[in-house]
Amino acid sequence: MQPSDPEDRHAVIKAYLARxxxxxxxxxxALRHDALIDAEVHLRAAVQAGASPQRAIDDFGSPExxxxxxxxxDGTPFGTPRRSPTTTGPVPGTEAAPSTTAQTxxxxxxxxxxxxASGPARPRGFAALPIVGVWARPTxxxxxxxxxxxxxxxxxxYFVWSITIGSIAFGLLPTLLGxxxxxxxxxxxxxLCLFEGRVxxxxxxxxxxxxxxxxxVANDIGFWQRIWCWLRDTRSWLSLAYLIGNFPVxxxxxxxxxxxxxFGTSLLITPVVSLLGYPMMTFEIGNAxxxxxxxxxxxxxxxxxxxxxxxxxxxxxQAIQVARPEPIRRHKTPPFNPTPSLQPNEGTVHAAHH
Amino acid sequence: MERDxxxxxAWLVVLAVIAxxxxxxHGYEIGRRLSDEAPTGLSFKQGTLYPMLRAMESExxxxxxxxxxxxxxxxxxxxxxxDGRRVLAAxxxxxxxxxxxxxxxxxxxxxxx
Numbered sequence: 001m002q003p004s005d006p007e008d009r010h011a012v013i014k015a016y017l018a019r020x021x022x023x024x025x026x027x028x029x030a031l032r033h034d035a036l037i038d039a040e041v042h043l044r045a046a047v048q049a050g051a052s053p054q055r056a057i058d059d060f061g062s063p064e065x066x067x068x069x070x071x072x073x074d075g076t077p078f079g080t081p082r083r084s085p086t087t088t089g090p091v092p093g094t095e096a097a098p099s100t101t102a103q104t105x106x107x108x109x110x111x112x113x114x115x116x117a118s119g120p121a122r123p124r125g126f127a128a129l130p131i132v133g134v135w136a137r138p139t140x141x142x143x144x145x146x147x148x149x150x151x152x153x154x155x156x157x158y159f160v161w162s163i164t165i166g167s168i169a170f171g172l173l174p175t176l177l178g179x180x181x182x183x184x185x186x187x188x189x190x191x192l193c194l195f196e197g198r199v200x201x202x203x204x205x206x207x208x209x210x211x212x213x214x215x216x217v218a219n220d221i222g223f224w225q226r227i228w229c230w231l232r233d234t235r236s237w238l239s240l241a242y243l244i245g246n247f248p249v250x251x252x253x254x255x256x257x258x259x260x261x262x263f264g265t266s267l268l269i270t271p272v273v274s275l276l277g278y279p280m281m282t283f284e285i286g287n288a289x290x291x292x293x294x295x296x297x298x299x300x301x302x303x304x305x306x307x308x309x310x311x312x313x314x315x316x317x318q319a320i321q322v323a324r325p326e327p328i329r330r331h332k333t334p335p336f337n338p339t340p341s342l343q344p345n346e347g348t349v350h351a352a353h354h
Numbered sequence: 355m356e357r358d359x360x361x362x363x364a365w366l367v368v369l370a371v372i373a374x375x376x377x378x379x380h381g382y383e384i385g386r387r388l389s390d391e392a393p394t395g396l397s398f399k400q401g402t403l404y405p406m407l408r409a410m411e412s413e414x415x416x417x418x419x420x421x422x423x424x425x426x427x428x429x430x431x432x433x434x435x436x437d438g439r440r441v442l443a444a445x446x447x448x449x450x451x452x453x454x455x456x457x458x459x460x461x462x463x464x465x466x467x
Contacts, residue, residue, distance in 0.1 A: 038381065038404040041429060045382040059389055061399030069402035210408065 012053035013043045016063065023067035029315075033209040033322040035070045132300060140303040142203035143310030147250075147257040150203065151313075155250030158192055158243040183227055186236045193239035197321050206314025209321050238320040253309060260302040268295030366449060368406060369434065369442045372416060378431030380421070381407060407432060415441055 017036055024032040039060065046056035060066065127136035134140045165185045172178035197208035230236055271288035371384050384407075385400030392398050410416045415438035420428045434442065 034408070035404070039401060042382050042385070042400065042404070045380070045429065046386075049382075049386075059385070059400050061401035065399050066401035069399075070405045072405070 009047055009053045012057075013040065013047070016043065016053075016057050020063040020066060023063045024070065027067075027071065028207055029322050030207040030209040030318055031070060035066065037209075039066065131304075134300060134303045134307060137303075137307070139205035139310065140307045142205060143306035144257065144261070144303065146200070146203040146313075147253045147306050147309060148261065150199065152250050152254035154196065154199065155246045158196075159247035161192070162189065162240065162243045183230065186230055186240060189239040189243050190236055193235075193242055193317070193320055196242075197317050200314050200317045204310035204314040206311065206318055208318060235320060235323045238323055242317070242320055257302065257306055260298060260305065264295050264298030264302055266295070267291050267298060270295075363449075364402075364406060365410065366442070366445045368403065368410070369415065369438060369445070372432050373434050373439065373442055378419060378421065378433045380429040380431045382429070384432070410438070414438075 017040055020039055021032060021036055024035055042060060043053070043056045046059065047053055051059070061069070123133060123137055125136065127133045162185065165181065165188070169178040169181040169185055172181060200206060201208045268291075270291050274288075367388060368384060371387050372379055375383075381403055382400070385398070385403050388398045388403070389400060407416065407418075411418055411432075414435055416432045417435050418430045418432050421431045422428050
């Protein structure tokens, strides 16, 4: 027997999504988010088209199969496949087969992909060296660019926008004009945070989700209910908090980065400038090797500092973007009791309750 | 016993389905068409389609856009890019050559094609 009530069907899909989320628990949060959104949209489309939830799930694949496919094909930080056939062509049997009937995929392949799915690829060559390898890592230079220029400028722009529009909105609240302005501010905060995510992904190397979260039956709700949904959505408030709170943090990060870079550079170039005949304060030419070594050490420490800060920053932005909204309901419905429709012998999903 | 398609074959059929569609096509519809066309003994799990589509997008073979749906959340619809069409044409050619060669080797009704 298949659940006929929309709430029952919803519960079956939610249980499947819980199992898929558990399968991808050790993966990057953005990858997990994308996989869950894809699965949810697909299963809802199948059910809307007339399939039973269990049939839709059977056609979609077990959580293990789907998780394995995501790890294998979509396991790298930016969604680039570990192996794509664009260079080899579609000759059958030339590669492993993660994309269809994935239960037969080899376990060692999935294991290797798992490491990729949980974080950026390991550095190689000079970049793999313990301390100085940071000089060859693109994420370190991206972080330096972000905290030294881009992030500071963007944070200032976000802050000015949020404070200006927010102040006007609060000031206009007695005239009721403030409310739509405030809603517009929340909408812009969500959009700006998505943009920030793209900047962070390209410069700091932390993957961002490719999709925003679906809002159930959102097409059936009215304008005011949609506004109410926006106001209730955690991501709206997190985005606004980020735009405002990011400013003082960015100022501090900018000041620290610029100071460290200037200090390290000055130590590095002082001997050269001194040799060129320019007078330098408290510098003796005999200290040149020490000064240059100290400069390199400070700049190396700076690259590590911005790399670590970039990792934290990137994951804060990622956490905001993978926040899930509360489901929208047109009608108040009684709490769903999953017991009758989730019996194991009816072929429905039940493992998520564990 | 179920058999696997290779990565390349799966990419080929997905690109072909997108190419055949007159308008941007979403993941569910691609999966449905592939399942409908799948021969006996060869299953296609639709959930494995999505990471493939993302990878194709990363490679520049397809382009996606969100399309509002009257049946639920907005759907991500895909169209082939110029690169995608070029790669598909090359793969189709490769596939036909490989198929003719295979048929000649193993024999069969299409051996002389």
